[in-house]
Amino acid sequence: MDKILVVGTNTRPVACSAKKMGNTVYSVDYFCTSDLVRCSDYLRCILSQLPYETCGNYAEKYDPDLLHEYAYEVVDDVDHILCSSGALPEKFPESKIIGNKKIGHVEDKYNLYKSLKNRFNVPETFLISSHQEASQIVENNPDKKYLIKPIIGAGGKDIRRFEETTENSDFSRFILQEVIEGKSISASVLSTKDEAETILTNKQLIGNGKLGQPDEFAYCGNIVPHTEDNRIKKLAEDVIMELDLVGSNGVDMIDTGDEVYIIEANPRFQGTLECAEEVLGINMFDAHFKASNGTIIDIPEPNGFAVKMVVFAKRRSIAGDLNFKGVYDIPEKNVIIEKDEPAATVVRSGRTLEEAMYNGKLGVKKVYENLAPYPGKILARNIGI
Numbered sequence: 001m002d003k004i005l006v007v008g009t010n011t012r013p014v015a016c017s018a019k020k021m022g023n024t025v026y027s028v029d030y031f032c033t034s035d036l037v038r039c040s041d042y043l044r045c046i047l048s049q050l051p052y053e054t055c056g057n058y059a060e061k062y063d064p065d066l067l068h069e070y071a072y073e074v075v076d077d078v079d080h081i082l083c084s085s086g087a088l089p090e091k092f093p094e095s096k097i098i099g100n101k102k103i104g105h106v107e108d109k110y111n112l113y114k115s116l117k118n119r120f121n122v123p124e125t126f127l128i129s130s131h132q133e134a135s136q137i138v139e140n141n142p143d144k145k146y147l148i149k150p151i152i153g154a155g156g157k158d159i160r161r162f163e164e165t166t167e168n169s170d171f172s173r174f175i176l177q178e179v180i181e182g183k184s185i186s187a188s189v190l191s192t193k194d195e196a197e198t199i200l201t202n203k204q205l206i207g208n209g210k211l212g213q214p215d216e217f218a219y220c221g222n223i224v225p226h227t228e229d230n231r232i233k234k235l236a237e238d239v240i241m242e243l244d245l246v247g248s249n250g251v252d253m254i255d256t257g258d259e260v261y262i263i264e265a266n267p268r269f270q271g272t273l274e275c276a277e278e279v280l281g282i283n284m285f286d287a288h289f290k291a292s293n294g295t296i297i298d299i300p301e302p303n304g305f306a307v308k309m310v311v312f313a314k315r316r317s318i319a320g321d322l323n324f325k326g327v328y329d330i331p332e333k334n335v336i337i338e339k340d341e342p343a344a345t346v347v348r349s350g351r352t353l354e355e356a357m358y359n360g361k362l363g364v365k366k367v368y369e370n371l372a373p374y375p376g377k378i379l380a381r382n383i384g385i
Contacts (some may be wrong), residue, residue, distance in 0.1 A: 001022050001023055001024060002079040002080055003023070003024045003026065003077065003078040003079045004018045004023045004078065004079070004081075004098075004285075005028070005071060005074060005075065005078040005081045006018060006025065006026070006027050006028070006081075006084060007028045007067065007068070007071045007081065007082070007084065007087035008028075008029065008030075008084030008085050008086045008087045009029070009031070009062065009067075009086035010031055010084070010085070010086075010329065011027045011029045011036065011084055012027075012031075012033055012035055012039065012329055013084075013269065013273045013274055013328075014269050014284075014285060015027045015029075015036060015039045015040055016035070016039040017273065017284050017286075018285040019039045019040075020283055020285070021283055021285055021286055023285075025040050025041050026040070026042040026043075026074050026077070026078055027040040027043045028045075028074075028087075029043070029044075029045050030045065030046045030047055030061075030086065031045070031047055031049075031055075031342075032045030032046075032047050032048065032049055033328075033330050033331060034049075034323070034331065034332050035328055035329065036329075044070040044071075044073065044074075045070075046062065046063060046066055046067065046070075047061060049331060049332040049335045050332075050335065051333070051334040051335060052318075052334055052335075052336065053336060054335075054338060055331070055337055055338065055341065056338065057338055057341065058342075062086075064086060064087075064088075067086060067087060068087065071087070071091075071092070072092075075093065075096070078096065080096055080098045080289075081096045081098065082098050082099065082288075083097070083268060084268055084269055085154045085266075085268060086154070088103065089103060090103070098288065098289055098292050099247035099267075099268065100245055100246060100247065100249070100267045103267040103268075105243070106245070106265050106266075106267045107152050107267070109125070109151055109153075109177075109264065110151055112243075112264065112265060113125040115242070116262055119238075119242065120235070120239060120242075120262045121259050121260065121262065122261060122262050122263075123177050123179070123261055123263065124141075124144070124178040125176070125177045125178070126177075127151075128174060128175065128176045129171060129172065131166070131167045132167075133171075134146070134162060138176075144178050144179070145162075145179040146162040146176050146177060146178055147159055147160065147161060147176070147177045147178075147179055147217070148160050148161075148171070148175075148177075149174060150174055151173050152173070155218055155219045156207075156215065156217040156218040156219050157215060157218055158215075159215070159216075159217040159218070160216075160217075161179075161216075180261045180263070181254075182255050182256035182257065182261075183203065183254065183255045184203070184252070185201060185202065185204060185227070185232070185252075185254070186202050186204055186222065186250055186251065186252045186270065186272070187200070187201045187202075187232060187233060187235075187236030187250065187251045188200045188201075188202070188248065188270050188272050188276055189237055189240045189249050189250065190248055190288075190291045190296050191237070191241065191245055191246055191291060192294045192296060193244075193246060193294070194294075195241075195296065196236075196237035196240045197237065197296050198232075198233035198237055199280065199299045200224050200225050200226075200272060200275075200279075200302070201224070201225055201226040201227050201229070201232055201233065202223060202224040202226050202272050203222060203223045203224075204252070205219070205220045205221035205222060205223070205308075205309065205310075206218065208221070208309075210364075211309055211310060211364065212311060212312030212314045212340070213310070214340040219271060219310070220309065220310045221271070221307065221310050221345075222271055222275060222307070223305070223306075223307050223308075223353070223356070223357070224272055224275040224276065224305065224306050224307075225279065231260070232253065232255070232260060235260055235262075236253070239251045239262055239265060240265070245267050246291060246292050247288045247289075247291050248268075248270070248284060248291065249265065249266060249267055249268065250265065250268075250270035250272070251264075251265050252264040252265070269284065271308060274306075274308060274328065275307070275308050275347065278306040278347065278349045279303055279304055279305065279349060280299065280300055280302060280303075281300060281303065282297065282299070282300070304349055304351045304352070304355075304356065305349060305350055305351075305352065305353045305355070305356035305357075306348070306350075306356055307346075307347070307359075307360035308346070308347045308360075309347075309364050310329075310342055310345050311342070311343050311344050311345065311346060311364055311367045311368070312340055312342055312343060313340065313343045314339065314368075315373055316337070316339050316373070316374050316375070317337050317339075317343070317371035317373060317374055318334060318335070318336055318337075318372050318373075318374040319331040319335050319336075319337055319370070319371060320333065320370035320371065321333055322343075322344050322367060322370050324366065326346055326363045327344050327345070327346055328344070328345045329342065329344050329345040330344055331343065331344065343367060343371055346360055346363035346367060347363075348360040
């Protein structure tokens with residue numbers, strides 16, 4: 001049994017996977033959901049979920065420096081460190097990191113573009129400093145559409161169409177990227193220094209209004225498996241090897257039907273973790289740990305389909321009892337969840353895609369039935385614990 005520190009915005013999937021393998025789990029997290037509490041032997045959070053008090057807005061409350069500060073309080077007490085989204089492995093002792101020890105070349109989307117553009121199909125991408133500069137590029141390419149995207153970021157947050165910006169928009173840490181029309185897909189890949197194997201492909205759920213996701217380009221779930229197309233699997237493996245990534249990593253792509261474009265690479269566990277465990281019958285922490293140390297486990301064929309649906313509050317709500325089958329990232333009972341903030345995650349499976357989708361939609365319906373409208377002002381008191 002090892003002592004594992006998991007650091008990130010939402011560590012619940014990784015922490016619970018590590019716990020299933022019998023490890024002692026230290027979690028440093030933003031959301032502090034009730035199911036993370038059950039998976040953690042030690043827990044330190046940015047957000048306190050208190051009855052009849054608001055969880056506030058993530059964009060205002062999240063502080064990456066505080067996340068790393070909390071983690072450093074227990075670094076000397078643990079054997080290994082796992083960084084999920086929101087945590088940087090470069091901040092910690094390299095000898096304790098499981099997986100990629102340096103991710104700056106992948107996290108920086110302009111550096112990623114430069115690394116891949118000579119070998120792979122990638123959207124045309126420009127590093128920009130002003131609205132005027134971006135406007136000139138757009139005017140010179142009238143047949144193309146463009147997005148404004150943060151240089152560093154995850155989950156599709158803060159991405160917007162160029163035409164939605166104004167001359168007063170802050171472009172200091174953004175890129176201008178060509179829009180590629182097609183299906184948003186992703187691949188989950190296990191890799192060592194010498195080989196890579198795609199274990200699943202998935203269709204991404206992006207900007208789904210039925211799930212309350214307010215942002216057009218933001219992630220809100222996935223459906224696995226998506227395709228057995230070996231071309232896509234091989235492409236993802238080639239990208240991971242080109243970037244020298246190890247462990248469990250992801251590659252986001254757009255399939256136009258004729259071509260496949262690489263959009264981003266995720267140098268960490270992906271949102272498909274629970275779905276992969278569900279349909280493959282494997283433990284993703286175990287798979288990541290072994291791949292990081294040079295061995296790719298045997299990957300079985302999928303035994304069905306699984307869906308993950310991140311549910312967002314469509315109005316200011318109070319959480320009821322959401323502790324039922326297939327629901328994760330469970331808020332504490334009677335906390336206030338603000339409009340457009342994540343409320344819970346539904347993960348369901350089925351023998352067929354139709355059955356999995358039906359079960360997923362039933363789960364989403366049940367979540368919304370347990371989110372009651374909450375009028376009136378509540379004073380935020382989100383303090384570290």
